[in-house]
Amino acid sequence: MNILQKIPLLKNTIAIVNDILKVIKSELRTMFKDRGVVIMLVLAPLAYPLLYCSLYKNETLIDVSVAAVDCSRSQESRELLRHLDATQSIHITSTYSTLAEAKQAYNEKKVHGVVYIPANFSKKLNSGEQTTVSIYADISSFMYYRIINQACNNCVMDMSNQIQVERLNANGITGELATIISNPIPYEGIILYNESTGFASFLMPAVLILIIFQTLFLGIGIIAGTSRGENRFHVLVNSSVHRGGTFMVVIGKSFCYFVMYAAWSFFILMIIPRVFNLPHIGIPFDIMMLMVPFLLASVFFSMTVSVFLPHRETGMVIFMFMSLILLFLSGVSWPQSNINGFWRAFAWIFPSTCGTQGYIKINTLGADLSHISFEYISLWIQTVVYFATSCWAYSWQIKKSRNKSDVAFEIPESL
Amino acid sequence: MVSRPIYFISTVIIMTFTYVFFLTFFNEGQPNKMPIGVVDLDNSSLSRQFIRNLGTMQHSNIVMRLNSHKEAREEMQRGNIYAFVEIKQDFAKEAISNRRPTITFYVNDGFLIAGSLISKDITYMCAATSIGMQQKVLRAKGIDENRIKGIIQPIVLDTHLIGNPWANYGTYLLNVILPGILQLMVLMMTVFPIGVEYKERTSREWLKNSNNSFFAALTGKLFPYTIIFTFFGIIGNILLYKYMHYPLNSSIGWMFLATFLLVIATQAVGIIFIGITPVLRDGVTFGGVFGMLGVTFAGSTFPIEQMPIGTRIFSDFFPIHHYFEIYVNQALNGVGIHYSFIYFIALLSFLVSPLIVFNRLKKAAINQNFPIK
Numbered sequence: 036m037n038i039l040q041k042i043p044l045l046k047n048t049i050a051i052v053n054d055i056l057k058v059i060k061s062e063l064r065t066m067f068k069d070r071g072v073v074i075m076l077v078l079a080p081l082a083y084p085l086l087y088c089s090l091y092k093n094e095t096l097i098d099v100s101v102a103a104v105d106c107s108r109s110q111e112s113r114e115l116l117r118h119l120d121a122t123q124s125i126h127i128t129s130t131y132s133t134l135a136e137a138k139q140a141y142n143e144k145k146v147h148g149v150v151y152i153p154a155n156f157s158k159k160l161n162s163g164e165q166t167t168v169s170i171y172a173d174i175s176s177f178m179y180y181r182i183i184n185q186a187c188n189n190c191v192m193d194m195s196n197q198i199q200v201e202r203l204n205a206n207g208i209t210g211e212l213a214t215i216i217s218n219p220i221p222y223e224g225i226i227l228y229n230e231s232t233g234f235a236s237f238l239m240p241a242v243l244i245l246i247i248f249q250t251l252f253l254g255i256g257i258i259a260g261t262s263r264g265e266n267r268f269h270v271l272v273n274s275s276v277h278r279g280g281t282f283m284v285v286i287g288k289s290f291c292y293f294v295m296y297a298a299w300s301f302f303i304l305m306i307i308p309r310v311f312n313l314p315h316i317g318i319p320f321d322i323m324m325l326m327v328p329f330l331l332a333s334v335f336f337s338m339t340v341s342v343f344l345p346h347r348e349t350g351m352v353i354f355m356f357m358s359l360i361l362l363f364l365s366g367v368s369w370p371q372s373n374i375n376g377f378w379r380a381f382a383w384i385f386p387s388t389c390g391t392q393g394y395i396k397i398n399t400l401g402a403d404l405s406h407i408s409f410e411y412i413s414l415w416i417q418t419v420v421y422f423a424t425s426c427w428a429y430s431w432q433i434k435k436s437r438n439k440s441d442v443a444f445e446i447p448e449s450l
Numbered sequence: 451m452v453s454r455p456i457y458f459i460s461t462v463i464i465m466t467f468t469y470v471f472f473l474t475f476f477n478e479g480q481p482n483k484m485p486i487g488v489v490d491l492d493n494s495s496l497s498r499q500f501i502r503n504l505g506t507m508q509h510s511n512i513v514m515r516l517n518s519h520k521e522a523r524e525e526m527q528r529g530n531i532y533a534f535v536e537i538k539q540d541f542a543k544e545a546i547s548n549r550r551p552t553i554t555f556y557v558n559d560g561f562l563i564a565g566s567l568i569s570k571d572i573t574y575m576c577a578a579t580s581i582g583m584q585q586k587v588l589r590a591k592g593i594d595e596n597r598i599k600g601i602i603q604p605i606v607l608d609t610h611l612i613g614n615p616w617a618n619y620g621t622y623l624l625n626v627i628l629p630g631i632l633q634l635m636v637l638m639m640t641v642f643p644i645g646v647e648y649k650e651r652t653s654r655e656w657l658k659n660s661n662n663s664f665f666a667a668l669t670g671k672l673f674p675y676t677i678i679f680t681f682f683g684i685i686g687n688i689l690l691y692k693y694m695h696y697p698l699n700s701s702i703g704w705m706f707l708a709t710f711l712l713v714i715a716t717q718a719v720g721i722i723f724i725g726i727t728p729v730l731r732d733g734v735t736f737g738g739v740f741g742m743l744g745v746t747f748a749g750s751t752f753p754i755e756q757m758p759i760g761t762r763i764f765s766d767f768f769p770i771h772h773y774f775e776i777y778v779n780q781a782l783n784g785v786g787i788h789y790s791f792i793y794f795i796a797l798l799s800f801l802v803s804p805l806i807v808f809n810r811l812k813k814a815a816i817n818q819n820f821p822i823k
Contacts, residue, residue: 071731071732071735074735079739087746089758090746090757090758090761091752091757092757093756093757096756097756141612142785142786142789143789160605163597163601164600165599165603165604165605166604166605166606167605167606167607168607169607169609170608170609170610171610171612172610172612173612174611174612174614174617174622174782175613175622175750175778175782176622176749176750176751176752176753177617177619177622178752178756180611180617184609188607191605191607194604195604198605199602199604202600202601202604203601206591206593206597206601212548215550216584216588217584218550218580219545219580219584219587220545220550220551220552220553220576220580220583221552221580222553222554222573222576222577222580223552223553224554224555224556224557224569224572225554225555225556226557226559226569227557227559227560228559229558229559229560229565230559232559232562232565234751234752237561237562238562253738257731314560346456347731348645348730348731349456351638351735352456352638352639352642352734353459353460353464355634355738356468356634356635359630359631359742359745360468363472367561369475369476369481370481370561370563370564371529372484372485372532373478373481375474375475377474378471378475396527396528399560400527400529400558400560401527402524402527406527406528407528
């Protein structure tokens with residue numbers, strides 16, 4: 036009795052698995068037969084990380100060319116300039132006698148900044164007065180401004196401290212007391228997680244997650260758009276593929292994408308950061324745990340949207356620009372705390388936002404799963420919701436395809 | 451053109467969305483009042499004074515007081531704070547008795563922009579506290595008041611940012627991102643309308659409608675987009691320079707001209723992409739990849755000259771790179787227009803480039819001898 040009861044169940048299970056396998060097989064065939072899909076799902080995730088990482092390989096700027104205008108022409112001014120030139124960040128490429136000449140060089144883009152030392156520089160230094168050094172920095176890229184300002188700041192501070200002690204001595208304050216007065220409350224700024232304040236270490240982790248998300252999204256868009264654009268009834272799911280229900284189709288397809296992107300995630304998030312020396316202090320297991328809901332949510336999200344793309348090119352044309360929007364929404368360059376409520380809610384719709392935040396927190400900041408519970412739970416909620424929406428969208432499409440094929444079969448009979 | 455929604459979406463909707471998004475997103479200009487924490491183990495009037503002062507700084511907002519270093523670090527890892535200051539026990543006592551207590555602060559530069567702005571704030575406040583202390587001691591030592599300034603800070607550094615004195619982040623980014631998206635959409639909307647004629651096998655009719663002149667067919671096809679995108683580009687300029695009042699140190703007319711040239715130069719590049727293989731899907735892929743790289747190769751985020759060798763030459767193939775140079779010269783630095791002539795010419799010279807694929811495209815339009823996918 037018991038066995039008899041179990042047999043149909045077993046049969047059913049086998050039938051379901053068979054159906055799913057069939058969907059997987061046909062999906063894999065379309066994926067690798069189509070050049071566009073191969074480009075998007077294979078070539079892009081391989082090439083993009085390599086390309087971007089090599090472009091931003093120099094984490095910081097080295098030897099930015101700067102002009103000096105030394106009106107003081109004194110021993111002190113030459114010393115300061117020598118120190119500046121000796122830094123890794125800036126290189127004094129030319130010296131001018133007037134600011135106008137330096138401006139000319141700046142306008143011709145020969146230099147990215149100007150250091151101006153006034154004529155009374157050494158006189159004031161020697162008479163115990165306060166003196167000024169001016170810098171003019173290119174801000175067409177923030178990197179120039181930051182690096183020039185930082186280098187000048189450090190050199191001027193060093194020189195200042197030295198002079199300070201001399202002046203204290205001159206006023207009869209010497210020895211340990213002079214040291215104390217010159218720096219009564221020392222302070223120490225410790226940079227964490229990106230010690231070299233590198234540009235790539237900061238931006239690339241976010242870009243890597245977005246590469247995963249966008250290629251997956253656009254790739255699924257191409258596949259769905261193609262099946263709609265090319266089969267006879269302009270519907271998404273070819274009726275010969277699915278006999279089982281919507282579930283089988285959705286599960287079968289998503290399984291293909293998931294497995295493929297699990298492999299890509301390993302390459303992009305584990306290997307690339309190690310090869311290019313990006314931050315990687317996260318525990319691999321935690322990253323893996325985060326990637327499961329992230330990939331599932333991304334797959335189901337993409338499948339839901341892809342149902343509404345009428346042609347294979349539509350997704351690329353319309354959604355390519357979203358990569359940039361998503362980068363800002365992820366709250367990496369412009370801090371998340373300063374994104375206004377509306378855009379924050381909007382950002383939450385996309386799995387890439389929580390994916391990026393979660394990945395950076397684990398991988399760059401060394402957080403563990405308990406620290407990123409918000410992102411982690413959000414991604415699982417998205418997984419469930421987008422799974423439901425993709426099933427709904429697919430069943431709608433499948434129904435449409437059945438109706439259409441019914442109509443198509445009826446017409447010849449009536450003729 | 452009105453037949454499919456994609457045309458309307460990729461021109462009007464996307465450009466409008468982009469403008470609305472970025473202008474509302476960056477309306478602050480700089481990220482202000484970012485969350486930071488303090489670990490005040492001293493809890494003296496001196497340490498409280500320091501924290502109060504720090505809380506008034508432009509970029510920092512003290513959102514939490516923590517009990518230990520570990521707790522603070524975990525909040526940082528959760529992303530709730532971007533930095534924290536640690537004031538150790540007996541800070542005030544040591545300061546008064548000349549034992550030089552240290553203030554330590556930790557900054558999360560994993561979020562570089564937030565980290566470096568906050569770091570500036572905290573450094574400033576530490577220095578100010580130190581100076582206040584020095585002043586007190588020197589006065590007590592009976593040093594002449596007008597000599598104190600020279601002792602405390604012998605050399606003052608006076609920093610000028612050329613063209614963008616407020617270091618406005620929106621100014622810096624939007625002047626690249628908006629034309630970047632414009633370039634991307636122009637590419638797409640060059641490749642797509644042309645490619646569709648080939649894909650749908652309607653290229654012969656398309657050619658016939660223009661009396662078999664392929665040049666006329668191409669120009670006729672692309673002209674409406676030239677108008678639309680130039681219109682949106684100029685709207686973008688007006689939004690940036692007139693509505694947001696971003697720096698504009700020369701006539702806005704030059705930016706209008708640069709925008710127009712950016713549009714037509716990009717259309718020329720788009721023709722090449724669809725011409726390489728007159729297959730729509732490949733054209734769209736090329737266009738997309740090129741368009742996305744454009745933002746990087748404009749040279750704003752990370753200077754081109756500090757990228758690997760060869761990148762510099764490569765960047766010259768991006769119309770937006772030349773547009774960016776014009777923007778830096780004209781809008782930001784306000785130098786004489788003769789400095790920018792070379793970039794205007796560069797943009798114009800893109801217009802000859804479609805000649806490479808002209809014959810191929812024409813033949814393909816007549817013979818239709820290529821795979822449609």
